[in-house]
Amino acid sequence: MTSAASPHLTGGPETLVICGRVDADRAELTPRGELVHGCADILARALAGLPATVARVDLDMAGVHFMDTAGLQFLDVLADHGRRRSLTVTATNWNGQPRRILELAGLDTTDPLTGLAVTDPLAAAPPTAPASSAVALERAECLHVLQEEVEQLRQAIASRPVIDQARGILMATHGCTSDEAWHILRETSQLSNTKLRDVAAAVTASAEADGPPPSPELRTALHRAVARRRRGTGKAT
Known part of the structure; x- marks a missing residue:
């Protein structure tokens, strides 16, 4: 199954377009453009439109040439989708300026979701309040x-x-x-x-x-x- 980007998956000119292809239980999404304000909503609509049979979602980010801090929200949406649906989710092939932003954020440039996705609910909860505060401060910095x-x-x-x-x-x-x-x-x-x-x-x-x-x-x-x-x-x- 192959689906092109439909109007509800498309942002404004030169912002973000997400094309999708579903093969058996795997969905491959290819964002193209910029991860800026509104990109997380575009991704959420794309994910909501996937068949219920999908057990894995892979994003090829090679077509993304610019991102600001909204790109982190984009990744949070993808990671949250994986947690809620118990799916495997990845976001690979980062290049150029977006890759630099991931480096500054301290994320894995091979697949930043390795630092965001949590499959074990118990592992998601910090053991102590001070640890949670430290993580929050580091993220804010x-x-x-x-x-x-x-x-x-x-x-x-x-x-x-x-x-x-x-x-x-x-x-x-x-x-x-x-x-x-x-x-x-x-x-x-x-x-x-x-x-x-x-x-x-x-x-x-x-x-x-x-x-x-x-x-x-x-x-x-x-x-x-x-x-x-x-x-x-x-x-x-």
């Missing part, structure tokens, strides 16, 4: 780290256009390559203790007609970075 990394990724994506513009301006102004312009921006950021995006924004603004010049600190750092790059490449100043 992992979530905090994940949230910071996801936010950094989002900022990097948002900063890309202005950084590319600044690189183009430096290439035209100083006759350098794209890589050299990148190093100049980074070194200026380090020398002036200024965020890279702010350095790029200042360089871009100063190139506009009647645009404000960079601050004295940034100008000094930029001149030093350009001079160092020229010395390193053997170009005349």
